[in-house]
Amino acid sequence: MxxxxxxxxxxxxxxxxxxxxxxxxxxxxxxxxxxxxxxxxxxxxxxxxxxxxxxxxxxxxxxxxxxxxxxxxxxxxxxxxxxxxxxxxxxxxxxxxxxxxxxxxxxxxxxxxxxxxxxxxxxxxxxxxxxxxxxxxxxxxxxGARTHHEAALREAVSIEEPLSVVVDVGNGAGSITARVLHDLGCEVRTLNGQPDGRFPGRPSEPTAETLETLATVLEGTDADVGVAHDGDADRMVAVDETGTFVPKDVLLALFAREAAGDGDRVAAPVDTSLAVDDALAAVGASLTRTRVGDVYVAERATREDVVFGGEPSGAWIWPDETLCPDGPLAACKLVELVADRGPLSSLVATVETYPIRRTSIELEDKAGVMNRVREDVGERYDDVDTLDGVRVDAGDGWFLLRASGTQPLVRVTAEARDEARAAALFEEARELVTETA
The missing domain is CATH 3.40.120.10 (Alpha-D-Glucose-1,6-Bisphosphate, subunit A, domain 3)
Structure with a gap:
């Protein structure tokens, strides 16, 4: 259920x-x-x-x-x-x-x-x-619930040099973001601000493809940053001042690097990019991987040494504030970061990214296939994690095989620090599924 x-x-x-x-x-x-x-x-x-x-x-x-x-x-x-x-x-x-x-x-x-x-x-x-x-x-x-939330957001950040921000509410329930940023002194413009459960302005899920209007506004104005929510505002994604969508793994790396210090850990799912590992290593911190799902990230974030948790889906958790993914809090934290550290495009450029490949293979017996894959992988590879699906660490890259929770699919993901190795790992992972099926 x-x-x-x-x-x-x-x-x-x-x-x-x-x-x-x-x-x-x-x-x-x-x-x-x-x-x-x-x-x-x-x-x-x-x-x-x-x-x-x-x-x-x-x-x-x-x-x-x-x-x-x-x-x-x-x-x-x-x-x-x-x-x-x-x-x-x-x-x-x-x-x-x-x-x-x-x-x-x-x-x-x-x-x-x-x-x-x-x-x-x-x-x-x-x-x-x-x-x-x-x-x-x-x-x-x-x-009083909204007033309480607004007060918590204002206390969570300090924006000494207010920015110009465009907030794409997506016709959902996230207008609190625009109000709080305005209270913090920012110049705020909204898109799709009228609540409407038909989501006429754009699809509810904010992605690079659905945020074309937000990107166009950022590209054509002097606004400093754009943020967007889904229908219930538990998610937040961003567009930089040039109108470029910020990859979610990169946004995770930026938040993680800002929150963590020497010896700290950040919680994120098993499909998180190596970019986050490397960004954390640069500040003496590390990543602890969880099952996919914000509830699992939140559970790991209750541990004393975990200072931040995030999912590349756009769910961000600061455990000292709340264990709920809080899109408005993430928006305020991002604006604070840009105000303190400079243009978002420049911050994005400091995060090294790597080639990553994904596909889904339709299988009626996804559970049976994954059981056989798990046995096969255990015999072939040394560094195998079965926390959520089957994740193989190949040293210079990794691949993940994971059954969809809602569809008859097995999802295949592979990443490495160069294109040829990513392609090889991807083919290796895909063949493990197709041969077992």
Whole structure:
């Protein structure tokens, strides 16, 4: 039922009012007595929120509803209002036909595997603690979550030389970024600022291909930096002052290098580029790899020596601030970095990048193929990591074979410090899958 980023799928088929009701019942029955609930801008979110809160209240939980807000605003609100859990009705960067549900702890960390499985088991088994009429939970509006988030962002950065920033909200819930940057003295222009769950301005997921307008604005004006969010603003990506999209691995390297010092570690998934390893090595820090998914990065970021966590998807975590990927915080941190260190294009140029190749191979029996690949790789190679898929460190490069969590695909990734070696590793990895299939 849960993927690595919660429940997501098409409304009316996979994500229904019945499912939302069941999840609400399961959360309350699992002992979460006071629950914050918010949603993104999708119209289906209103219906799903009603069903979810009905399920929570049926099983005795009190609901604190904060309305349409960015996911990090909701996640931060759990601790702020002294709740036991938070729920966001969102499909994040998915298309408008989808919606979903994501659950949060007071620490700002998303529900982990054990918590998700406990909720899933209750839904599968219909194991709910339904309450009589005089023990139902309450439902009330709770204001102040956005104000709390805004204050935290202003305190997290110091921008002595305010910049000109363009914020592409993507018709989503991330307008908080523009407001806070304005409060910090920046000149702010917005794109796609009108909330609209159809995402008419551009697709919800911000990529080099979907941010053409933002890139054009940066190229044609004197703005210093452009930032963009997905539908619920847990992600943030950037465009430099020349209108060039900043590769996400490079952005991860910049954030990591700024956050870490000698002996520190940074958490990132197994598919993270060597560029991040090298950027950290230059400051005496190192990378600790996790499974793919922000919840796994957040879990590793709870360790004392981990000062930052990130995913090349655009999810960034500063554990001293929150364990939730916070797109508005990342935007403010990036503007602070550019204000302190100079043009973003110049910062990007300091990160050495390497050739990386990716493909997906369609396989009906992806689990069986991966089991056979795991055995085969274990016999052929010395440095093998099976934390998430199969990752082989070849010394001068690496490759990763990993089954998709949602599709009948095995994803193949290979990287090396020169083109010929990257191509060779890629072919080697691809043949491991095709020969085993």
């Amino acid at each position: 849960f993927g690595t980023s919660g429940i997501r799928g098409p409304v009316g088929r996979e994500v229904t009012g019945e499912l939302a009701l069941s999840v609400g019942r399961a959360v309350a029955s699992d002992g979460y007595e006071r629950v914050v609930v918010g949603r993104d801008v999708r119209e289906s979110g209103a219906l799903l929120t009603d069903a979810l809160t009905a399920g929570l209240r049926e099983c005795g939980a009190d609901v604190l509803e904060i309305g349409v807000e960015a996911t990090p605003t909701v996640a931060r609100a759990v601790e702020y209002v002294e709740a036991d859990a938070g729920v966001v009705v969102t499909a994040s960067h998915n298309p408008p036909a989808d919606n979903g549900i994501k659950l949060w702890n007071p620490s700002g960390k998303a529900f982990g595997p054990d918590q998700r499985e406990s909720i899933s088991a209750r839904v599968r088994e219909g194991d709910y603690d339904l309450q009589p009429w005089d023990a139902l939970g309450s439902r009330r509006r709770r204001d």
